[in-house]
Amino acid sequence: MSDAANPSMSASAPAPKLSMRGVRKSFGSTVVLDGIDLDVVEGDVITLIGASGSGKSTLLRCVNLLEPTDDGQVLLDGVDVAEPGLDPDPIRRRIGMVFQSFNLFPHMSVIDNIAIGPRKVLGVSKADAHREGQEMLARLGLADRADAYPDQLSGGQQQRVAIARSLAMHPEVMLLDEITSALDPELVGEVLDVVRKLKAAGMTMLFATHEMAFAREISDRVCFLHQGRILEEGPPAQIFESPTEPRTQAFLQRVIDAGRL
């Protein structure tokens, strides 16, 4: 991104790919996001940690406009995409999302799941979409499962297909919403391996997770969410080793007590 697009930024710091400014969201009287400010620089991996109900998933869904925000801005390349009344479809095209429960289309084969987005949204021909999908499956070690149906795959395989489906749209940012939470423990590794590959390829990612060890390994920055606010934010070493907020400390202590870190 050229700095000319956002003259307020200084020339040295790169303009953030994605920003949130004072984002608020309530469901009825329950405040879920209570003023979120966040900057994601291109190529960064930001993990969101925090207890269930702290707002991690809602934050991601607000970025992808699956939930309309009540207030505040979501800036993609400096353009506010959360403006009410804006057509969300062209924006979602640029933002990939992977869900906790995979959300694969059960009536389509694996290759059709991956090809449907490029075909319907980008107008790619069926042959091209299938060729590219096949290459992607090969990279994820699923080349022989192209004609299988989602129900015939293990959870780890399904989640890798879901990642491939999202990648097929060539997103600029990926949102990963607790993508290993529905998996048996022995299947978590194969999905996290894919996330490592994505980071190596320079993908910008926002990653809500309960996998603390992995968050520590892969993140450029970690955000601790509590009751809809980012209470503490910093490099993984700082958050996991010397958190300053007592509530971050308490949360991490609970995770350690549960044997998860």
Place this chain on the structure above:
Amino acid sequence: MSDRPTRRERYERARRRRSVAIATVSTIVVVGASIVLIPLTPGWDRVRQAFFDGDVFLDTFPGLLGAFWLDVKILLWSTPFILAVSLLIALARNTRSPALFPLRAFAVIYTDVLRGIPVILLVFLIGFGVPALGLSRTWANPLIWGSVTLVLSYSAYTAEIIRAGIEAVHESQRAGARSLGMTSSQTMRTIVLPQAFRKIVPPLMNTFVSLQKDVALVSLIGPVEILRQAGIDKATYANFTPYVAASLIFLALTIPCTRLADWALARQRARTGATTIA
């Protein structure tokens, strides 16, 4: 694994043998009692002559079969219209936009009114009412308005089935499709409707079986299909056997369709992994 049956297998085999024995005995008792007892009723001879006359059956059967062809034709041309209209109504009820409120309201009134009136009354109202508007000869054909009635009534029922199918597709499917940037109508067409229709095959088949029988109601406004032909034959021979023959002809169509519906339901159960608890 040894060849010896497991304890569970031995138990289930014994149970199966017992079930078969009970079913056989009870069937023999019921059928036997019917054969023995019904002819003992005082009116049996009259009923046999009036309803089960072999000569009348053979004389009228070919004509009834020919008349039944008209029922099949009405069924065949009505069904695609029913599916198309019901899909439109179901989609109209699913719209959210305020500009489409009139469409949504129309869909609600359509299903409420047309499901609330007995088909037989609708046949009279539309079959006699519309041609009375003074339509040209070709358009005053009762066959057309009879078929239109069936389409109106059955599309109201079918629309509710389709709507239930659409609502049964989990919200996460929509989220998955929309996250790829698909529009809401692309999502409906390629993701929601294909899954909805798989879910509603069994109830659709049931409705189709019901339609097969209600086609006969079209005879009330004129066309000589099987029910009316049977009425004519009954008058000619002063005998009810043609009604029995007509019933058998209907069964020859509806029973295979019912079995097909059961099979579709069983297949769906097997696929979704639902098990039967003993």
